[in-house]
Amino acid sequence: MMSPFTVKEMSEIDEVIERARELVEPDSNTIEKARIAEKEIEARLKKLLKYYPEIEFRFLGSYARDTWLPESLEIDVFLLFPESYTMDELEKIALEIGISAVDTHELRYASHPYVHGTVKGVEIDIVPCYRLSKIEKIKSAVDRTPFHHKWVKERVKGKESDVRLLKRFMKVTGVYGAEYRIKGFSGYLCELLVIHYGSFLNTVKEAARWKRNLVIDPSRKKAHPKKGLENIFVIDPVDEKRNVAANLSINSLARFVEACRLFLRAPSPDYFVPKTPSFDENRLRAEVEGRFVYCVVFERPPVVEDNLYTQLERAEKRIRKLLEENEFSVMKSSHTAGKKCYLIFEVLSGQVSPVKKHYGPNFENYTNSMKFIEKNREYSRFFENGRYMTYRRRKFTEARDLIEHAIRSEYRSMGKDISEFVKKGRVVERSEILKYGELKAHLSDFLGVG
Amino acid sequence: MMSPFTVKEMSEIDEVIERARELVEPDSNTIEKARIAEKEIEARLKKLLKYYPEIEFRFLGSYARDTWLPESLEIDVFLLFPESYTMDELEKIALEIGISAVDTHELRYASHPYVHGTVKGVEIDIVPCYRLSKIEKIKSAVDRTPFHHKWVKERVKGKESDVRLLKRFMKVTGVYGAEYRIKGFSGYLCELLVIHYGSFLNTVKEAARWKRNLVIDPSRKKAHPKKGLENIFVIDPVDEKRNVAANLSINSLARFVEACRLFLRAPSPDYFVPKTPSFDENRLRAEVEGRFVYCVVFERPPVVEDNLYTQLERAEKRIRKLLEENEFSVMKSSHTAGKKCYLIFEVLSGQVSPVKKHYGPNFENYTNSMKFIEKNREYSRFFENGRYMTYRRRKFTEARDLIEHAIRSEYRSMGKDISEFVKKGRVVERSEILKYGELKAHLSDFLGVG
Numbered sequence: 001m002m003s004p005f006t007v008k009e010m011s012e013i014d015e016v017i018e019r020a021r022e023l024v025e026p027d028s029n030t031i032e033k034a035r036i037a038e039k040e041i042e043a044r045l046k047k048l049l050k051y052y053p054e055i056e057f058r059f060l061g062s063y064a065r066d067t068w069l070p071e072s073l074e075i076d077v078f079l080l081f082p083e084s085y086t087m088d089e090l091e092k093i094a095l096e097i098g099i100s101a102v103d104t105h106e107l108r109y110a111s112h113p114y115v116h117g118t119v120k121g122v123e124i125d126i127v128p129c130y131r132l133s134k135i136e137k138i139k140s141a142v143d144r145t146p147f148h149h150k151w152v153k154e155r156v157k158g159k160e161s162d163v164r165l166l167k168r169f170m171k172v173t174g175v176y177g178a179e180y181r182i183k184g185f186s187g188y189l190c191e192l193l194v195i196h197y198g199s200f201l202n203t204v205k206e207a208a209r210w211k212r213n214l215v216i217d218p219s220r221k222k223a224h225p226k227k228g229l230e231n232i233f234v235i236d237p238v239d240e241k242r243n244v245a246a247n248l249s250i251n252s253l254a255r256f257v258e259a260c261r262l263f264l265r266a267p268s269p270d271y272f273v274p275k276t277p278s279f280d281e282n283r284l285r286a287e288v289e290g291r292f293v294y295c296v297v298f299e300r301p302p303v304v305e306d307n308l309y310t311q312l313e314r315a316e317k318r319i320r321k322l323l324e325e326n327e328f329s330v331m332k333s334s335h336t337a338g339k340k341c342y343l344i345f346e347v348l349s350g351q352v353s354p355v356k357k358h359y360g361p362n363f364e365n366y367t368n369s370m371k372f373i374e375k376n377r378e379y380s381r382f383f384e385n386g387r388y389m390t391y392r393r394r395k396f397t398e399a400r401d402l403i404e405h406a407i408r409s410e411y412r413s414m415g416k417d418i419s420e421f422v423k424k425g426r427v428v429e430r431s432e433i434l435k436y437g438e439l440k441a442h443l444s445d446f447l448g449v450g
Numbered sequence: 451m452m453s454p455f456t457v458k459e460m461s462e463i464d465e466v467i468e469r470a471r472e473l474v475e476p477d478s479n480t481i482e483k484a485r486i487a488e489k490e491i492e493a494r495l496k497k498l499l500k501y502y503p504e505i506e507f508r509f510l511g512s513y514a515r516d517t518w519l520p521e522s523l524e525i526d527v528f529l530l531f532p533e534s535y536t537m538d539e540l541e542k543i544a545l546e547i548g549i550s551a552v553d554t555h556e557l558r559y560a561s562h563p564y565v566h567g568t569v570k571g572v573e574i575d576i577v578p579c580y581r582l583s584k585i586e587k588i589k590s591a592v593d594r595t596p597f598h599h600k601w602v603k604e605r606v607k608g609k610e611s612d613v614r615l616l617k618r619f620m621k622v623t624g625v626y627g628a629e630y631r632i633k634g635f636s637g638y639l640c641e642l643l644v645i646h647y648g649s650f651l652n653t654v655k656e657a658a659r660w661k662r663n664l665v666i667d668p669s670r671k672k673a674h675p676k677k678g679l680e681n682i683f684v685i686d687p688v689d690e691k692r693n694v695a696a697n698l699s700i701n702s703l704a705r706f707v708e709a710c711r712l713f714l715r716a717p718s719p720d721y722f723v724p725k726t727p728s729f730d731e732n733r734l735r736a737e738v739e740g741r742f743v744y745c746v747v748f749e750r751p752p753v754v755e756d757n758l759y760t761q762l763e764r765a766e767k768r769i770r771k772l773l774e775e776n777e778f779s780v781m782k783s784s785h786t787a788g789k790k791c792y793l794i795f796e797v798l799s800g801q802v803s804p805v806k807k808h809y810g811p812n813f814e815n816y817t818n819s820m821k822f823i824e825k826n827r828e829y830s831r832f833f834e835n836g837r838y839m840t841y842r843r844r845k846f847t848e849a850r851d852l853i854e855h856a857i858r859s860e861y862r863s864m865g866k867d868i869s870e871f872v873k874k875g876r877v878v879e880r881s882e883i884l885k886y887g888e889l890k891a892h893l894s895d896f897l898g899v900g
Contacts, residue, residue, distance in 0.1 A: 211814045212836055251833040254813035261820065290804045327798060329779075331807060348777060349799030354740045355898075357781060363704035364661045370711065379898030383701040386662055391898045448805075448829030448841045 016267040017165065017201060023272045024164040026070035034063065034073055037122035041077060044101045044119075052093065056080045056131060060149040062187050065156055067163040069171070074123040077101075078145060080131035087112070087139065094128030101126060109304055111140035135239050147238040148188055151219075155195045162200040166190045168272045169200070173259040175252040180309040183249035185256070189234060192218045192244060208260040212250060277441035279450060284440060287447045288431055292350040294403050295433045296343040298425030303417040308337055311415025315422055316343045318414050319406050327352050328399045334446050338438035341421070344446055350399045350429075355379070360388025403427045466717040467615065467651060473722045474614035476520035484513065484523055487572035491527060494551045494569075502543065506530045506581065510599040512637050515606055517613040519621070524573040527551075528595060530581035537562070537589070544578030551576060559754055561590035585689050597688040598638055601669075605645045612650040616640045618722045619650070623709040625702040630759040633699035635706070642668045642684060642694060658710040662700060727891035729900060734890060737897045738881055742800040744853050745883045746793040748875030753867040758787055761865025765872055766793045768864050769856045777802050778849045784896050788888035791871070794896055800849045800879075805829070810838025853877045 026034070038059070045057045061076030062068040079097065081090045091112050098115025099105050102124055105117035115126040129142040138144055156163060167190050170176035175184035185193075196218040197203040206223075213229040216222075219237035226233070231250050236242040263271050296319070301308065312335035320333045329348040336342050358376065361368035363386050372388045373381065379391035396402035404427050407414075411423040428435070433443065444450040476484070488509070495507045511526030512518040529547065531540045541562050548565030549555050552574055555567035565576040579592040588594055606613060617640050620626035625634035635643075646668040647653040663679040669687035676683070681700050686692040713721050746769070751758065762785035770783045779798040786792050808826065811818035813836050822838045823831065829841035846852035854877050857864075861873040878885070883893065894900040 209816065250836040254833045254836045257813050258819065258823075261816065262823075265820075292803055327779075329777075331803065331805075346803070349802050351801070352799050353742055353781065353796070355781075363707050366659065366711065369708065370715075373708075373712075380895070380900050382895075382898065383704045386700040386704045445830070445832075448832065450830050 013201060013264070013267045016269055020165055020168075020269050020272040021161050023269065024069060024168045025161065026068070026073070030070055030073060033120070034075065034122055037120040037124070038063075038075060041075065041101060041119050041124060045077065045097070048097050048100055052097075054082050055093070055097075058146065058149075060145050061125075064149065065153055065191070066160045067156060067167070067187070067191060069164055069167055074125060075119075076125045076127065076145075078142075079126065079128045080146065081128060083130055083132065083137070085130075090128050090130070094126065098126035111142055144236075144238065148236075151237045152188070152191050152195070156191055159194050159199065162194045162203075163191050165200040165272065166194055166203060169204075169259065169263070170256060172271055172274055173255055175256045175259075178247040180247070180306045180313075182252065183247055184252045185248060186244070189244045189248075192216075192234060192237070196221065196223075204260040204263060207257055208264055210253070210257050212253065277444075277450075279440055279444035281440075283449050284444050284447070285431060285434060287449055288433055288443065291447065292347045292399060292429075293433060293447070294345045294347070294400055294427055294429045295436075295439070296403060296407055296422065296425050296427055297436060298341050298418075298421045300337055300339060300341050301418050301421045305337075307417060308341070309335070311418045312337060312341060312343065315414035315418060316345075318410065319343060319345065319403060322406050322410065323347060323399060323402060326394070326396055326402055327356060328402065332446065334442070336439070336442045340436065340438075341418070341425075342436070342439055342442070343422075344433075344443065345399075345403065346446070347399050352394065352397055354394055354397050355391040356394045358390050358392045360390065362387050400427055400429055463651060463714070463717045466719060470615055470618075470719050470722040471611050473719065474519060474618045475611065476518070476523070480520055480523060483570070484525065484572055487570040487574070488513075488525060491525065491551060491569050491574060495527065495547070498547050498550055502547075504532050505543070505547075508596065508599075510595050511575075514599065515603055515641070516610045517606060517617070517637070517641055519614055519617055524575060525569075526575045526577065526595075528592075529576065529578045530596065531578060533580055533582065533587070535580075540578050540580070544576065548576035561592055594686075594689065598686075601687050602638070602641050602645070606641055609644050609649065612644045612653075613641050615650040615722065616644055616653055619654075619709065619713070620706060622721055622724055623705055625706045625709075628697040630697075630756045630763075632702065633697055634702045635698060636694070639684060639694045639698075642666075642687070646671065646673075654710040654713060657707055658714055660703070660707050662703065727894075727900075729890055729894035731890075733899050734894050734897070735881060735884060737899055738883055738893070741897065742797045742849060742879075743883065743897070744795045744797070744850055744877055744879045745886075745889070746853060746857055746872065746875045746877055747886060748791050748857075748868075748871045750787055750789060750791050751868050751871045755787075757867060758791070759785070761868045762787060762791060762793065765864035765868060766795075768860065769793060769795065769853060772856050772860065773797060773849060773852060776844070776846055776852055777806060778852065782896065784892070786889070786892045790886065790888075791868070791875075792886070792889055792892070793872075794883075794893065795849075795853065796896070797849050802844065802847055804844055804847050805841040806844045808840050808842045810840065812837050850877055850879055 049055055049057060058078050058080060059075065060078050063075045079094050095113065095115060102115060102117030102119050105115050107113050108116045114128065117124050127142055129145060130139055132138060132143055135144065135147050167176055167187060170185050170190065175182065177184050178186035193203045194200060196216060197206050210232065211225060212231050213225045213227065215224055215226045215229065215233045215235065217235045219235065231248060232245050232253060234244040236244050259271065316333050316335045320330050323330050323345065331346045331348055334344045360372040360376070363369055363383065369388060376390045378393065381388055381390045383389065396405060407422050407425050407427070411419045414422050434440065499505055499507060508528050508530060509525065510528045513525045529544050545563065545565060552565060552567030552569050555565050557563050558566045564578065567574050577592055579595060580589055582588060582593055585594065585597050617626055617637060620635050620640065625632065627634050628636035643653045644650060646666060647656050660682065661675060662681050663675045663677065664673060665676045665679065665683045665685065666673045667685045669685065681698060682695050682703060684694040686694050709721065766783050766785045770780050773780050773795065781796045781798055784794045810822040813819055813833065819838060826840045828843065831838055831840045833839065846855060857872050857875050857877070861869045864872050884890065
């Protein structure tokens with residue numbers, strides 16, 4: 001298939017890509033620093049594992065495959081336990097070893113707790129998992145990692161720089177990361193795409209024509225559309241049933257596809273340089289003053305980011321639904337978290353009529369018609385296309401009051417870790433929202449003036 | 451079929467109906483006055499028609515069948531012309547004779563002009579039509595009248611008082627009259643129903659269970675539902691294809707059915723006594739102040755009522771559509787005419803956001819996506835379920851301004867006879883509407899406080 005758009009001469013694109021490689025490669029100092037840390041952690045683990053001869057350690061992840069971005073150096077070390085260990089034993093021993101192996105540490109939580117720390121100034125994750133003969137036996141998601149590493153390691157050789165290009169390109173586009181906050185592409189997914197399509201440029205060219213019903217099968221080097229599919233499905237080469245793109249939202253997909261098209265039309269190294277968020281303060285103020293924008297602000301609860309964002313989305317949807325049920329037409333809603341948490345809503349009108357239409361039966365329904373007549377006396381009844389109608393007084397005529405009511409009374413359904421924080425939140429509107437400086441970039445984006 | 455509701459003892463209903471008969475029968479003075487006028491017009495027409503021996507006159511309509519309501523005495527005289535006359539000759543001669551036959555006169559217009567006048571203080575219509583052997587030959591609607599009369603005259607004998615009851619019952623319910631203003635039941639339709647069901651009470655009992663898909667066939671004394679039918683069809687006994695209820699709106703039908711049910715549940719002579727419209731001034735003021743109600747007021751154009759109401763409805767629908775297109779959610783709209791004309795609109799919100807959502811293509815559409823990106827730069831773009839979106843500035847944020855704009859610029863599509871009057875109209879809102887005293891009863895009804 002030929003593109004209907006002028007794709008610039010290969011030489012120009014190639015030139016841009018070659019220049020961009022310099023932007024995504026770690027410099028020799030960083031590499032040296034990483035090597036030193038790697039050697040050190042290797043030495044320490046060898047020593048510590050003397051007492052556990054059946055536990056093995058391996059370097060896995062982007063560091064081990066040399067596909068890491070210089071700004072995100074983090075060495076992943078996995079402790080592989082025999083299946084004979086219980087989950088409790090595995091956790092306990094892994095934490096002990098992990099804490100002993102690093103200079104500074106904190107505990108983090110994925111499927112189970114693990115040690116995140118530093119060695120010689122480099123960030124290290126020490127993650128326990130089971131050493132399995134077959135993928136079918138996995139007990140938690142991390143058990144898949146050794147299989148992923150094995151599949152990718154050889155195949156990605158010679159394409160490491162292309163993976164870095166793709167990761168950075170996605171990062172700048174705002175779609176890199178499978179976490180709930182981003183709903184984008186994971187590092188592993190980037191590697192699979194570069195392996196599948198052969199290069200960064202080829203990935204970009206192909207993605208420019210992606211449709212949401214595409215199935216990509218890297219292990220067979222095949223891709224085909226599938227009827228009824230609502231978002232792309234990238235078959236995990238080590239686990240056929242699993243969609244590596246399961247966390248990708250349709251909007252992140254669309255943003256990536258758009259970025260690919262724009263890059264092909266006018267290639268530039270800018271696509272690989274992180275942007276500092278900027279906004280026009282005056283325009284932002286004018287927009288937020290003139291439009292019906294409301295923001296629920298509350299303290300950030302101490303909960304891991306993925307859980308926080310899941311629950312922020314839930315609270316946002318709940319309030320949105322309440323607004324819609326009360327005939328406030330929601331144009332857009334959003335959520336984000338910084339030092340505080342924010343739920344943002346823009347509605348078509350901030351104020352609605354004090355009465356709402358109340359729908360009754362069709363006149364043909366004798367029984368229900370008589371009941372309707374008995375029951376509805378606040379306003380007189382009338383017909384619309386033969387259907388009974390009347391008015392009822394509305395409880396909330398102001399969107400602000402309704403949102404206030406929602407957070408004070410309906411907070412229980414807004415996510416278990418955040419509900420009590422939501423309840424104590426405040427509703428701010430119009431320019432009052434600008435008091436929260438950390439929200440301005442997000443708000444500019446939200447209002448379409450970013 | 452038995453009613454699921456307590457139908458009062460026949461004796462009570464019968465008693466109420468007997469009392470009501472007195473309310474609908476003309477008194478002896480009125481009858482005497484009518485007879486005198488009848489004799490007089492008969493004598494005059496005999497004299498005048500000496501010169502046109504082939505033109506015959508007949509008394510038709512409710513007076514001739516003795517089914518008239520005392521408050522609406524009007525004698526219909528038809529001049530029956532042979533088919534050899536052209537339409538022009540017929541019109542010319544009929545007007546000449548008509549004008550000579552009455553004491554005072556004015557011209558009125560149905561399918562063609564006719565004389566409306568008075569004789570000895572009684573209102574008279576003198577209407578020309580063709581004398582036809584077969585209904586298939588009719589040239590205009592009035593040619594059907596002699597056939598209707600012939601069919602009804604004998605069959606309605608002994609049931610005249612029941613027809614009067616039904617007419618008055620419908621009048622009080624607000625559904626009597628086939629004209630565009632009412633969209634209700636014609637006098638002829640009332641006669642057919644009483645003939646079909648045998649009595650007033652039986653009509654009411656049956657109508658209480660009517661459904662909108664009912665076909666009533668008086669000539670065969672049959673009725674049956676018909677799939678897909680959207681309003682009742684009463685087969686004209688003299689013209690099988692014609693629906694006698696063609697002008698009946700579904701809402702007038704529903705109101706009649708409801709009135710029948712309420713009468714059966716609690717029979718009362720009140721159903722036969724015209725109500726003087728009343729309203730609670732204070733409540734009306736409170737409602738109109740608190741809700742988003744707008745009224746276009748303009749001079750009444752000199753045009754017959756049916757044409758006026760057709761065009762008022764058209765103008766109302768046009769403005770309603772413009773409001774909806776601009777995202778003002780219209781709760782209800784209406785029109786009426788007194789000394790002035792009124793178009794009334796109630797919206798959910800009087801003010802909407804200065805921006806509106808502008809929908810683009812799905813991201814999959816490469817060509818249109820690129821065009822969308824090129825074209826929409828006022829606000830930044832975003833995705834909703836993979837579809838391009840952006841904002842655009844809205845021209846009208848106030849419903850009032852939009853309606854003002856509509857009558858000043860879009861008046862041409864609002865009915866040929868009224869458009870220039872609409873254009874010169876004013877938009878009033880909230881309590882300003884109450885300045886128009888003649889509108890208050892209609893407005894109370896409109897707002898559900900009638």
